[in-house]
Amino acid sequence: MSELQIGVLILGGGVIALVFGFNMFQEWRFRKRTQQAFARPQDDVLLNVPKNNVRDGVRTDRMEPVLVDTALDEMVEEDEPFEPALPPLAMTAKPAAEPRLEPADDVPVVDEEDEDELAMDSADHQALVVAMLDPSLDFIAEVVFHEPHELAAMPRFNVGKRTQLIGRTERGMWKVAEALPGTRYKQINISMQMVDRSGSVSEQELAAFCQQVSRFAEDHNAAVNFPQRQQKLVAARELDRFCADVDVLIGINIVPQASIEGARLRSFAEAAGLQLEPDGAFHYLADSGNTLYSLVAADQMPFTFHTLLDKSFPALTLLFDVPRVAGGVEVFDRAVHFARQLAQEFDAQLVDDNRRVLSDVGLARIRDQLLHIYGSMDDRGIAPGSVAALRLFA
Structure with a gap:
């Protein structure tokens, strides 16, 4: 190799190093300015909080629909089945992009x-x-x-x-x-x-x-x-x-005739808009990143990409963390609708923790109780799914 080629290689290497170093400097400068303007990185109160827990960390209270008596069951058969309307979810709006201001020639440079x-x-x-x-x-x-x-x-x-x-x-x-x-x-x-x-x-x-x-x-x-x-x-x-009075976790169990294949479950959940999160559950998220409802294995075994490939699941549980969900009853209606879709897809029944079949009347009663809980929270000035609620119920 001639001296000219060696010189060109050295020069090229120097240019690459210079460009790389300049890019690193720009990245450091941008990060420094961002941290100073918007504060140091820390846990996001809206995102980095435990989900689907209940008070004291060990309480297992869940509001479960109770089977109604025979008379009420007969009334349900005569009337129209309970099918809640599904209005569009009220999602958190994304902030508008800030206008980009170009400095004029006569504006002094700000350090x-x-x-x-x-x-x-x-x-x-x-x-x-x-x-x-x-x-x-x-x-x-x-x-x-x-x-x-x-x-x-x-x-x-x-x-x-x-x-x-x-x-x-x-x-x-x-x-x-x-x-x-x-x-x-x-x-x-x-x-x-x-x-x-x-x-x-x-x-x-x-x-x-x-x-x-x-x-x-x-x-x-x-x-x-x-x-x-x-x-x-x-x-x-x-x-x-x-x-403690309003801290309620609703669980709806989905029990199929035969175990559900993990790959098929993942495909169905993702098609319905849920995504697998690090906690081992499928979550349906608002635009804010807050969980609206989640789907877990009934035996609490975490879903992973590996287990979803080679395992089957005998039962599932749909969870609705009442005080942490903005949108309230409308989101509950969507969660129930999704549970029914799961039951239809996998030939399953919706049951409570005692394996009793959930009736439409039972679900309607839970919906009425939710209206009461959310009314109490609004009267207290703690909106469901708000920053205050996410902090209190974490």
Whole structure:
């Protein structure tokens, strides 16, 4: 190989390395700006929460349709079968794309730090950040620094409930608090959620949280303000009692004459719009990513692509997690409709946990009970499937 060829190869390699390095720099710069504008990555309250659990993590309460007496069964045979209307689902709308603004020649160039502040400065963004901490759900401690303070590391709190931190920068902007060089805070608000499916926070847990927050404030020469503990504890216990009354998981069992082949089940479920999720269940999802209903094996064996290829399933269960579903009764109607489609496709019966056949009247009664539950939630100001509901029933 001549010196010219070697030189061309070296030059080509250098150009490729330069282009690769520039692309890596651009990606790093974009990621840095995105994280600063929209906060550090963390669990999404709408997506990364346990599904199909019930309170205390072990409770197995399910609202099951009960077989009606003979007289009612005869009435059903005489009347039209219960076939709920299936209106279009109310899905969460996708946000419109933001308009792209091209800089004019006479507009001064804004540096990266100023762009980050401008991204956080919108009223909508500020409202979203502040709304992450909800006084009706959270115990919120306010840590106020005597001078704008840069945090070397974010504090961690050893408590059994969900915690969140937001901070007000020296420019007065609220953002999810994180330790970034050059970012100084006037105030940090630290919240602990007081109620979830494991129950309400205890007095000992709340005291431990307050001690840890006080220690953090003392270490940074800051003042700290707490809400009245007893008032918050009383409110949390009352909220937990309400949640226990409406925390219902409906299960409809589909029992075929012969076991269902996994490959055929997967094909049918996917054609109906369900998709297999990492938890081993088929989920029908809203546009928001929240589960509307799910399909599992009755014996709780997780579905996997491997088991769906070479196994058969003697029974299935359709699950409807009542307080976590936006759309309420309309979605329940669709879930029942899908259960009936499964029964027709696989020559199966719909039964309760005692293997008693579910009648149309029984399903109609459950629907009426759902109307009552959803009415109670609306009266309480906790809309089914809302951010508050997803947090409380996680």
